[in-house]
Amino acid sequence: MERIRIDYNKCTGCRRCEIACSLSHVLDTINPRKARIRVMKEGDQFFPVIAGPFTDAACNSKGILVLGGMVYDQCALCRASCPTKPTIFREPDTDIPLKCDFCMLLDQPGPSCVKWCTFGALTLVEE
Amino acid sequence: MNGWTGKVLRVNLTEGSVAIQDLDLETVSLVMGGRGLGVKILCDEIDPKANALEAHNKLIFATGPLTGTGAIASALCSVTTKSPLTGGIACASVLGNFGAELKFSGFDAIIIEGKSKFPVYLSIMDDKVRLLPALHLWGRTTTYTEKLIKAEMGDLWKAREMCIVSIGPAGEKIANIASLVHEDFMAFGGSGLGAVMGTKNLKAVAVRGTKGVKVAHGNRFLLNTSHLLKRIEKDPLISEKVRNLGTTFLVETLHQMGFLPSKNFQAAVFNGIKNVDSQALARSILCGHRSCLACPMACLKTTETKKPPFDGKGTGLDYNTIAMLGPNLGIDHLLAIAKAYYLCVQLGIDPISVGAAIATATELYEKGILSELDAGQSFRFGKSENLIPLINLIGEGNGFGCILGTGAFRIAKDYEHMESFMGAKGRELPPYDPRGIQGMGLHFATSNSGAYHLDGFTVIDEVLGIHGEPHPLETEGKAWKVKLFQDLTAVLNAMGICPLSLMCIWIDDMVTMVNDVLETHYEVDDILKIGERIWNLERLFNIKAGFTGADDTLSERLLSEPIPDGPAKGSILHLDKLLPEYYRLRGWNEQGIPTEEKLKDLGL
Known part of the structure; x- marks a missing residue:
């Protein structure tokens, strides 16, 4: 099965994948908020995250912190379009959850984000 | 829309x-x-x-x-x-x-x-x-x-x-x-x-924001950009140099050619160059690459210095910063330069200007014009321990920092020694010696926003030689080239594209991109005309603000003294030859004022 492999160390945060994704799903509009891949920044490192389904198992690593009577969840950069992240991987107009559908860049095979990633952070691998 | x-x-x-x-x-x-x-x-x-x-x-x-x-x-x-x-x-x-x-x-x-x-x-x-x-x-x-x-x-x-x-x-x-x-x-x-x-x-x-931007021909735009990206990936300048080292490879390139200013443009040979060049950077502090939105070049470099008191982390240390805070101040301590840059970012000070201001003050001090009593401290070229306290002073607006913060031009003016100011129209010169790179010299003299390199970055042609063999010292065809680059950059800025992208794209690519997005039918000439219109509009604004053709000049030293040493020793800027030709090409009169017919032609 083909999968998208992410090499965080090669990502420079140009967000070209977000643009390619949004453009190949809505052909006349560029809107990274509608993209099924998002580049997150933590410190000086960029993390491309591809939208996936929300499962309980994904939340296993989540920790709860109570500071001064307030409850904080340490929800990190996961790929789920879940209710905790109200703005990530959700269509901004309709609030419908988004998920990577392994789109094609026009007639060329392969997901468009991989095609437009010039730094080799996203590659297609056979597993 | x-x-x-x-x-x-x-x-x-x-x-x-x-x-x-x-x-x-x-x-x-x-x-x-x-x-x-x-x-x-x-x-x-x-x-x-x-x-x-x-x-x-x-x-x-x-x-x-x-x-x-x-x-x-x-x-x-x-x-x-x-x-x-x-x-x-x-x-x-x-x-x-x-x-x-x-x-x-x-x-x-x-x-x-x-x-x-x-x-x-x-x-x-x-x-x-x-x-x-x-x-x-x-x-x-x-x-x-x-x-x-x-x-x-x-x-x-x-x-x-x-x-x-x-x-x-x-x-x-x-x-x-x-x-x-x-x-x-x-x-x-x-x-x-x-x-x-x-x-x-x-x-x-x-x-x-959560809204989008509409594109006229999404399909065509996706395909054309994909082709362009493939071409850029194969470009050796981008893939080997810019992506790995950003613009810092210019440190050794320009030093080898003799165009890297040292000690406030008083020398062109810098002995400590090995300590501040891109190889030293890659060896010691470089730790990551970063792009702006949709940029295939990734010229922003993340650097980290670990050794106190220079410890810190930051993004965007580039050629201009290294050259202005390093060789131009005689400093060959890369960690100090990096730390000074991080401070500039934190305090919001332009690193080119701060380098020039300190260089001017140092020259005045070394010549005995600026006294220790005035400055509150001593200045010396090559003294890296001064750098960080001085930048902090500017940020605080305290003591002599208050004066340094007004810029090199006003320091030189205050002390009535204009020869120590390097620049044009009151703005400090970036580290490209105009006596060597003739096109850059003409651009600095005529630029509407003072000596600012990216408004007409002919270095791409004259040093990197992207369009054929580079000839920085020749004056032939330079006026034309400067006009072309100035117009091109103006229209690139107007489109919303970074001017450094001229290292990998050219006018025809710009025309394709803008036509795909806007559904217009621009040709190359239309695009250049828009650039010329912007340049003339800026010029008219400046003329109304009180500038004349007499301001299209550089500091005394850059016009009268040849480069003192190094490979380009003896070369001078032939501004007297270049300027009239430039005015003629622009359709301006001898005083550098746009003629009626030129303005009519541009629709202004």
Whole structure:
């Protein structure tokens, strides 16, 4: 099965994948908020995250912190379009959850984000 | 509307009011957008003679039609205003993600006018535009300001998507050389703009948006850009040099050619070059690469220094910073240079200007004109321990830092030794020796925003030799080349593309991209004409502000003294030969004023 492999160390945060994704799903509009891949920044490192389904198992690593009577969840950069992240991987107009559908860049095979990633952070691998 | 959102935000800080206007499509067809739009609005709305640091001055953030569309290096948001440094027009480029985010929030441009009574910051969250109090941000460093504003957002995920442009303490203290900072790196060419924002009591502009930008031919645009990307990937200059080292490889390239200024342009040979060149950088402190939105070049380098007292981390250490804070001050200590750069970013000071200001002060001190009593300390070329305390002083606005903060031109003027100032129209010269690179020399002399390299970066042709063998010392055809680069850069800025992209794309690529997005039928000549129109508009603004053809010159030393040593020893700038030809090509009269017929031809 083909999968998208992410090499965080090669990502420079140009967000070209977000643009390619949004453009190949809505052909006349560029809107990274509608993209099924998002580049997150933590410190000086960029993390491309591809939208996936929300499962309980994904939340296993989540920790709860109570500071001064307030409850904080340490929800990190996961790929789920879940209710905790109200703005990530959700269509901004309709609030419908988004998920990577392994789109094609026009007639060329392969997901468009991989095609437009010039730094080799996203590659297609056979597993 | 293709490429545009069609709305312009007008913020009046005096009244605290916000108004939304329609984008003037007629203006856009004339000047494209971005820098062109900014200049047009300034020409129409402000008196060019007024003081730049008064409420009357306006600050215009303007995106171009390609900003945020994913076209090559389409991240640029122009910031146009009347500069306190030159008294003429100034146009900086905020890169990163700000311009695109502004587009996504539904606005093409922000016009900021008036002056707030107390510190505020502008928050644009889609249609919700607010002026919020910023007393708690006043005096904070730029990184901390961004963090605090993001914390106020409440929602962690929304805060992640926010883009913020802010000024540091130097801008608040109205230092002439203060600049704008976005996402931990400087705006290109922002010297002086921080002071304008500071006088308006505007600490920051924060944007987040969820709307999109329309593209006319999505299919064609995707395909054409894919082809272009493949071509850029194969380009050895981009894949081997720029992606790995950013622009810092220019340190050794220019030093080998003898065009790297040392000790305030008093020498061209620098003995410690091995300690500050790109190899040293790659060996010791380079730790990552970073791009602005949709940029295939990744010229921003993340560096980390671990050794106290120089420990720190930052993004965007480039050739200009290393050369101005290093060899131009005689300093060969890379860690000190890096630390000084991090401080500049935190305090919001333009590193080119600060390098020039300290170099001028040092020269004055070494010649015995500036006394230790005045300066409160001693200066020496090559003394790296001075650098960091001096930059801190400028940020605090204390003691001699207050004088340094006014810029090299005013220091030289105060001490009545203009020969120690290197620059044009009051703005400091970036580290490209104009006596060697003839085209750069002519550009510095004629540039509308003073000596600012990226407005006509002929180094791409004259040193890197992208279009054939480079001939920096020859004057043949240079006037034409400078005009071409100036017009091209003007229109690139107007489209919303970073001028450094000229290293990998050329006019025909620009025409394809803009036609795909806007559904227009521009030809190469139309694009160049738009660039020329913007250049002439800026020129007219400057003439009204009191500049004449006599200001198209450089500092005394650069015109009279040849390069003293090194491979380019003895070469001088042939400005007397280049300038008349340049005026003729531009269609200006001998005094450098655009003729009636030229203006009619351009439709001005």
